[in-house]
Amino acid sequence: MTSHIESSVSRFLPDPKTVAAKLGVDKGPIHLVEAGLPKQLAELGWKVQFDGHHQFEEIPTEDDPPIGKLKNPRSVSRVCQAVAKVVGDHAKKGQLPLTLGGDHSLAMGTISGTLEKYPDACVIWVDAHADINTAETTDSGNIHGMPASFLLGIGPKVEEFSWVKPLLKPHRIVYIGLRDVDQGERRILREHGIKAFSMHEVDKYGIGRVVEMALDHVNPGRKLPIHLSFDVDALDPSVAPSTGTPVRGGLTFREGHYICEAVYETGCLVALDIMEVNPSLADSESAKQTVAVGCSLARSALGETLL
Ligand SMILES: NC(=[NH2+])NCCC[C@H](N)C(=O)O
Ligand SMILES: [Mn+2]
Numbered sequence: 001m002t003s004h005i006e007s008s009v010s011r012f013l014p015d016p017k018t019v020a021a022k023l024g025v026d027k028g029p030i031h032l033v034e035a036g037l038p039k040q041l042a043e044l045g046w047k048v049q050f051d052g053h054h055q056f057e058e059i060p061t062e063d064d065p066p067i068g069k070l071k072n073p074r075s076v077s078r079v080c081q082a083v084a085k086v087v088g089d090h091a092k093k094g095q096l097p098l099t100l101g102g103d104h105s106l107a108m109g110t111i112s113g114t115l116e117k118y119p120d121a122c123v124i125w126v127d128a129h130a131d132i133n134t135a136e137t138t139d140s141g142n143i144h145g146m147p148a149s150f151l152l153g154i155g156p157k158v159e160e161f162s163w164v165k166p167l168l169k170p171h172r173i174v175y176i177g178l179r180d181v182d183q184g185e186r187r188i189l190r191e192h193g194i195k196a197f198s199m200h201e202v203d204k205y206g207i208g209r210v211v212e213m214a215l216d217h218v219n220p221g222r223k224l225p226i227h228l229s230f231d232v233d234a235l236d237p238s239v240a241p242s243t244g245t246p247v248r249g250g251l252t253f254r255e256g257h258y259i260c261e262a263v264y265e266t267g268c269l270v271a272l273d274i275m276e277v278n279p280s281l282a283d284s285e286s287a288k289q290t291v292a293v294g295c296s297l298a299r300s301a302l303g304e305t306l307l
């Protein structure tokens with residue numbers, strides 16, 4: 001283990017979208033824990049402190065009407081703010097927070113927590129989507145399509161999310177795996193000069209070169225702390241089927257794991273998110289497969305090697 005990391009903490013959070021609909025019955029991320037992830041990480045040499053389920057506060061839908069187009073804004077804001085605090089507190093103790101989700105809107109919380117302790121941290125965002133819509137550009141109103149814009153402080157201010165400090169700089173985030181990017185998001189990426197390696201670049205250069213180029217962009221000297229936010233829908237749906245917004249043409253099993261291994265090898269990883277695992281969305285075989293992939297991605301990012 002690298003010296004600045006003494007222990008890891010794993011937490012899992014429900015999916016606000018599903019929770020809102022099902023009044024708190026979403027058990028997505030707990031499956032990763034029940035599949036044995038804490039023990040697997042302990043076997044890799046980590047001292048695992050498991051915080052337990054971060055209880056999503058149920059705000060009845062009628063008490064959480066949309067703000068503009070944003071759906072469930074108060075519920076999402078509240079849970080993300082709580083996550084920011086917990087992640088920040090662990091980071092300040094020199095621990096490596098692992099957050100299991102759940103909706104990728106949670107990255108608003110996890111990355112806020114990381115930047116609180118490491119203001120110069122860079123973010124590697126692995127996803128089929130850019131999740132960089134603003135309250136203005138969003139079509140769906142789903143906040144999981146917007147966390148990056150809140151962290152960057154772009155787009156119209158939404159009072160409910162004023163706790164999110166715009167600490168992330170456009171040159172400190174890089175995407176890998178994109179293939180489903182909305183028109184407004186394309187414009188935002190261009191206007192802010194945000195670097196993104198879509199599946200086109202993965203096909204063209206191979207994953208090894210792409211990860212190297214991504215690191216050269218956000219972390220040229222390989223000295224800055226890295227927050228890896230991995231949305232499992234970056235993987236091809238044949239690899240990770242149980243997720244809310246699958247998009248064909250994604251990363252292979254090995255490509256996804258290679259990213260995690262390469263980030264671990266830098267010795268710079270300070271926080272990890274494994275997001276959008278949703279076992280309730282598929283038959284039990286697909287769910288099992290997706291949960292197993294989520295666990296193995298986390299292990300790869302935390303030091304598991306093939307030999
Ligand atoms: N975290 C995710 N799965 N995001 C999907 C976002 C899809 C679409 N771009 C939206 O804004 O609604
Ligand atoms: Mn995402």
Ligand SMILES: [Mn+2]
Binds near residue numbers: 127
């Ligand atoms: Mn996604």
